[in-house]
Amino acid sequence: MRRLTAIPMALVLAGTGTAVAPTALAAAPPPPAVVQCPTGWGSLPRDLAADNLRPLTDVRTGQHACYDRIVLDVPGTSPAHPAGYHLRYVTSVVQEGSGEPVPVGGGAILDIVVVAPAYDPATGATTYPAHPGAPLPGVDLTGYRTLRDARYAGSFEGRTQLALGLRARLPYRVFQLDDRLVIDIAHTWQAALTVR
Numbered sequence: 001m002r003r004l005t006a007i008p009m010a011l012v013l014a015g016t017g018t019a020v021a022p023t024a025l026a027a028a029p030p031p032p033a034v035v036q037c038p039t040g041w042g043s044l045p046r047d048l049a050a051d052n053l054r055p056l057t058d059v060r061t062g063q064h065a066c067y068d069r070i071v072l073d074v075p076g077t078s079p080a081h082p083a084g085y086h087l088r089y090v091t092s093v094v095q096e097g098s099g100e101p102v103p104v105g106g107g108a109i110l111d112i113v114v115v116a117p118a119y120d121p122a123t124g125a126t127t128y129p130a131h132p133g134a135p136l137p138g139v140d141l142t143g144y145r146t147l148r149d150a151r152y153a154g155s156f157e158g159r160t161q162l163a164l165g166l167r168a169r170l171p172y173r174v175f176q177l178d179d180r181l182v183i184d185i186a187h188t189w190q191a192a193l194t195v196r
Helices: 002-015
Strands: 034-035 045-049 058-063 067-074 084-092 108-114 147-156 159-166 172-177 180-186 192-196
Touching: 034 159, 034 180, 045 172, 058 147, 067 147, 084 172, 108 180
Parallel strands: none
Antiparallel strands: 034 192, 045 084, 058 067, 067 180, 084 108, 108 159, 147 159, 172 180
16 A cells, blocks of 8 residues: 555656755855964963962863863952962872872873862862862863863862873963963864864
């Protein structure tokens, strides 16, 4: 029964004059776009001395066409009153204070120390609930091009230490916005990327 109804339906469609374009004539996909990426960041250590001791409250990540981003929320900081920091590529990470090793995956490791405790200096109450050696809470790096691992190393004497495992040693930049410290790590050393 099904064969008999399928044939008349095909004849009805053919008789309406409706033309169906062959798949070979389908429109070609648009050409890939070229994105101009920032250059000149480099991979040398970055340091900023500041004593604006505000607590770290959260760490977030994001993906962009040219770089992966990590954002450290430090309420009360700004470009005029920044959080101090020390960033550098290292071969291994050890916790400040204890000297305990922190295992980090990836082809390169960026050690981040921010002058912002993970606790309220006035009360001692925890403001960023993380555990030394563990992945950063709430951070999922699935699908990231540069970031491979993100670990909490600890908070000691007003400084919080994080470790980023990266695909390779790549250029990065760091800058302060209102209430947050931003670190961007490039996907490549090139100025232009082809994006599909």
